[in-house]
């Protein structure tokens with residue numbers, strides 16, 4: 317067993333089980349793992365299985381087996397969002413009691429008419445709540461004491477200073493969907509609060525939703541974690557490596573080679589001879605040599621392995 321120092325650092329990797337891990341997800345997992353271990357912190361794994369229609373049977377187990385094969389061992393038990401609905405409801409009712417939520421029965425078409433950013437149409441409408449409706453979070457018209465402004469600034473460990481305008485970029489967010497499922501934005505923040513996450517190192521595709529998550533941390537009176545968004549791996553044609561684009565699944569037998577290439581991608585300059593070592597030995601080297609600032613200015617093109 318690894319000796320845990322009483323370090324305040326708790327990081328996490330939170331994949332959705334919509335398919336097997338690919339090189340792009342390895343880069344994110346590895347960066348969060350190494351940053352946590354470099355700081356003698358904990359590294360947790362959370363399965364974001366919130367949306368059953370999008371999931372693939374067996375994918376959650378396949379992801380965990382793959383992390384094991386790559387030597388990316390996690391601390392504590394894996395958390396499954398599908399088992400935490402009571403918790404999400406608890407937080408939702410807290411927001412409701414603070415008068416921060418309102419029902420909305422707008423359709424996808426209504427949203428299109430608004431130009432894609434919700435304009436707060438239902439804030440002052442009477443909604444028939446016996447019919448299917450979503451729950452939205454008030455972004456403005458907030459009760460007294462919640463005036464957090466529209467512009468949110470934060471420093472990303474990798475991408476630097478960020479300014480996001482919640483009114484023009486986000487609008488009032490859905491926290492519970494019309495179909496009764498909890499929204500990703502709610503679940504992810506609730507879980508980060510409950511698990512005491514202090515550092516979130518993840519793919520830069522989530523950079524644009526960070527301000528709305530920070531806003532939610534603030535409304536819930538919780539400490540805001542430190543964020544770092546790793547540049548995404550893309551294919552030479554510029555297309556993002558993703559499950560949707562059918563990026564090839566990571567093969568267990570290529571663990572050492574893929575880890576080495578992921579370290580190159582993350583700017584860590586692993587020595588060539590490291591390729592001969594086992595995944596756990598490669599990770600040992602990488603933990604000691606981990607430098608987050610090397611990720612900056614990185615080319616996002618991923619050259620496929622031979």
Ligand SMILES: [Zn+2]
Nearest residue numbers: 420421422438
């Ligand atoms: Zn509405």
